[in-house]
Amino acid sequence: MPSNRTAAIDAIRDSLQGKAFDSALKACELQLARTPRDAELWGLKGQALQALGQLEDAAACFRQGLASNPGNARLLVLQGHLYTRQGRGEEAVASYTRALASDPGLTDAYRGLLNFREIPADSADAAELLALALNERRSSSSRARALFLLGQIFVDASMDRAGFAFFAQANSLVARSIERGKREYRITPGAAAMAAGFFRRHARLEPALPACPAIIVAGLPRSGKSLVENLLAGHPLVAAGGEIALARKLVGDLDQRLGLEAVATQLRVTTASPIPQYCPTPTAGARYLVDTSPANLSRLGYLALLHPEVPIIFCRRAPPDLGLALFFKNFRSGHLYSYQLETAGRAIALAEKLIRHWRQALPNPMLEVAYEDLVTDPVGTQRALWSSLGLPPLASPTPPATDNPWRVFPSRSIDSVGAISADLVGFAQRFCSQLEPLTRAYTTESARPGLSSRVGAAGEARERRT
Numbered sequence: 001m002p003s004n005r006t007a008a009i010d011a012i013r014d015s016l017q018g019k020a021f022d023s024a025l026k027a028c029e030l031q032l033a034r035t036p037r038d039a040e041l042w043g044l045k046g047q048a049l050q051a052l053g054q055l056e057d058a059a060a061c062f063r064q065g066l067a068s069n070p071g072n073a074r075l076l077v078l079q080g081h082l083y084t085r086q087g088r089g090e091e092a093v094a095s096y097t098r099a100l101a102s103d104p105g106l107t108d109a110y111r112g113l114l115n116f117r118e119i120p121a122d123s124a125d126a127a128e129l130l131a132l133a134l135n136e137r138r139s140s141s142s143r144a145r146a147l148f149l150l151g152q153i154f155v156d157a158s159m160d161r162a163g164f165a166f167f168a169q170a171n172s173l174v175a176r177s178i179e180r181g182k183r184e185y186r187i188t189p190g191a192a193a194m195a196a197g198f199f200r201r202h203a204r205l206e207p208a209l210p211a212c213p214a215i216i217v218a219g220l221p222r223s224g225k226s227l228v229e230n231l232l233a234g235h236p237l238v239a240a241g242g243e244i245a246l247a248r249k250l251v252g253d254l255d256q257r258l259g260l261e262a263v264a265t266q267l268r269v270t271t272a273s274p275i276p277q278y279c280p281t282p283t284a285g286a287r288y289l290v291d292t293s294p295a296n297l298s299r300l301g302y303l304a305l306l307h308p309e310v311p312i313i314f315c316r317r318a319p320p321d322l323g324l325a326l327f328f329k330n331f332r333s334g335h336l337y338s339y340q341l342e343t344a345g346r347a348i349a350l351a352e353k354l355i356r357h358w359r360q361a362l363p364n365p366m367l368e369v370a371y372e373d374l375v376t377d378p379v380g381t382q383r384a385l386w387s388s389l390g391l392p393p394l395a396s397p398t399p400p401a402t403d404n405p406w407r408v409f410p411s412r413s414i415d416s417v418g419a420i421s422a423d424l425v426g427f428a429q430r431f432c433s434q435l436e437p438l439t440r441a442y443t444t445e446s447a448r449p450g451l452s453s454r455v456g457a458a459g460e461a462r463e464r465r466t
Helices: 004-017 021-034 039-051 055-068 073-085 089-102 107-114 124-134 140-156 160-176 196-201 225-232 246-252 260-269 294-306 319-327 341-361 371-376 378-388 427-431 436-447 456-465
Strands: 214-218 238-240 288-291 312-316 366-370
Touching (some): 004 039, 021 039, 039 073, 055 073, 073 107, 089 107, 107 124, 107 140, 124 140, 140 160, 160 427, 196 294, 214 225, 225 238, 225 288, 225 312, 225 371, 225 378, 246 294, 294 341, 319 436, 341 366, 341 436, 366 371, 366 378, 371 378
Parallel strands (some): 214 288, 214 312, 238 288, 312 366
């Protein structure tokens, strides 16, 4: 049976995962009053403060935690992440370096360092990571994390063949733990049936529901969603919400056993939208709150039945660059299609077909943005985004930052703490031969008619429960 402390820690983690940051913060303070030297609690409190936007308070929290736990590697990594978010590169590097001095096997610290500087392929750090990757006593996920880092180190050194081999080994390790039926990109059952006529048939009856404040930025990971959010949030009437997953949460609360038509009829006549209970309160003065969750893409039809007024911005990117970025990224959860080149290629093709489908079907105001335009003309794209939303122009708009100390590499998302750079456009050309399986799968799937999630009846039943 878990101890009281363990149960409290688990509850705090659940609150953070569920974005109940105020609750997590209060629980941390309560527990720290009892055990003021608990390093894990100081770390969780700092994460809650960061999530609430109280960055200086979070910095003070980590300092206080380290005062009673000098050299605690995990706290130092969290401090490094905070400094990274604040653009304090030198201090972030110092925190990560101290963390590695305490625990040379802490892969999160190496990952943090790589945001700011290259690690030489012939260095002691690379040798340490190789030893971690080869240590079969460690878990597959732990070894994979080291291999992903080695891949980046060797690609940074222009040793592309070796670097890609490390990435391939890392992905293979992760893929082994994923059931074959779960490796494909899945489209929510019913999406294909939601054509333009479907929405005309199920147009909302008067009176309309109160307007929803959301802007949905939809697409696969690494397609530019976070950058679009950053550009949008440059306007005082728009707040960044991150991955709220409004459409996914809505679908999760619907009884799919009733069938699509019955569910649509229910949504059509409901007098109270459930969306507000999923939606955090926007910051003071904001009219819109941006939701960038990739999980929304295949569920947009359900949201459109309730809120046809919600703007939707679709993000797309050249398939080779997007596929490489997915394959080079070690996702913390989800996106199980990204660990094999063939499944990643099919996922990109399916997502493109789904975007075309929604653009023809949904009644919402919609816009499509190419990653390449975002990074080559961020100021022009920002103005176009604001104009499409009917936002008043700013007298002196602040141009997106271009001098942030973060490095740019394929597995990283360009977001509110990263520099806007076109350096990754065409990056996949360096790996043409290695990406042939992805390109072949993408081409084959693109040629297939219609939408298919390739999961069959069993997969559809699972999807209804998630």
